Amino acid sequence: MALKLYGAPMSTCTSRVLICLHEKDLDFELVIVDLFAGEHKQPPFLAKNPFGQIPALEDDDLTLFESRAITSYVAERFKETGYDLIRHQNIKEAALVRVWTEVESQQFHPAIAPIIFQFLVAPLQGNLPDQTIIDTNLEKLGKVLDIYEAKLTSTKYLAGDFYSLADLHHLPYAYYLMKTPAASVVNERPHVKAWWEDISSRPAFKKVAEGMNFGEK
Numbered sequence: 001m002a003l004k005l006y007g008a009p010m011s012t013c014t015s016r017v018l019i020c021l022h023e024k025d026l027d028f029e030l031v032i033v034d035l036f037a038g039e040h041k042q043p044p045f046l047a048k049n050p051f052g053q054i055p056a057l058e059d060d061d062l063t064l065f066e067s068r069a070i071t072s073y074v075a076e077r078f079k080e081t082g083y084d085l086i087r088h089q090n091i092k093e094a095a096l097v098r099v100w101t102e103v104e105s106q107q108f109h110p111a112i113a114p115i116i117f118q119f120l121v122a123p124l125q126g127n128l129p130d131q132t133i134i135d136t137n138l139e140k141l142g143k144v145l146d147i148y149e150a151k152l153t154s155t156k157y158l159a160g161d162f163y164s165l166a167d168l169h170h171l172p173y174a175y176y177l178m179k180t181p182a183a184s185v186v187n188e189r190p191h192v193k194a195w196w197e198d199i200s201s202r203p204a205f206k207k208v209a210e211g212m213n214f215g216e217k
Contacts, residue, residue: 014067109173110140
């Protein structure tokens with residue numbers, strides 16, 4: 001049975017998993033969940049994720065949800081296939097990958113997510129972006145990226161001189177950020193900017209980015 005991913009390409013969480021699947025050169029089926037029709041809140045999808053959030057992944061009799069848990073599973077389950085995203089042959093490098101994936105989820109994501117919501121989601125709900133929320137979280141994000149800037153002076157990527165899940169997990173939100181006036185928070189930090197240009201040039205991401213059209217008319 002092939003892997004089956006339930007989600008929407010424009011979704012940051014779905015795209016995170018899609019990038020991972022492409023990096024691993026895996027065959028899979030993408031089953032579109034229509035968010036605007038509320039399909040993620042209907043019983044068929046709730047049976048896969050009771051929290052009603054995309055994506056969900058089926059691998060034979062196993063069903064997973066939460067995008068970072070899915071990418072970790074895929075990277076480990078298929079560690080001998082495609083690109084090694086977890087440095088499974090080097091325990092110290094693997095540990096550093098885990099550290100920086102945690103940094104993404106605990107430091108980067110809480111700062112950037114409200115910014116993207118205000119710029120892209122609020123207008124779809126008929127609201128103007130709240131500049132106070134944007135400014136507050138830009139300050140938080142700037143502090144996180146200052147640490148990244150310092151780290152990236154000594155290594156090409158966050159966990160070391162190798163691309164990994166730690167970098168991949170940043171791609172969806174950073175992609176949308178770079179389409180907003182807040183892109184300056186990346187562009188004004190030369191090492192962060194170079195890192196972004198590097199990771200966003202990977203073929204796996206470019207393939208996924210074609211479907212990341214959230215907020216576009």
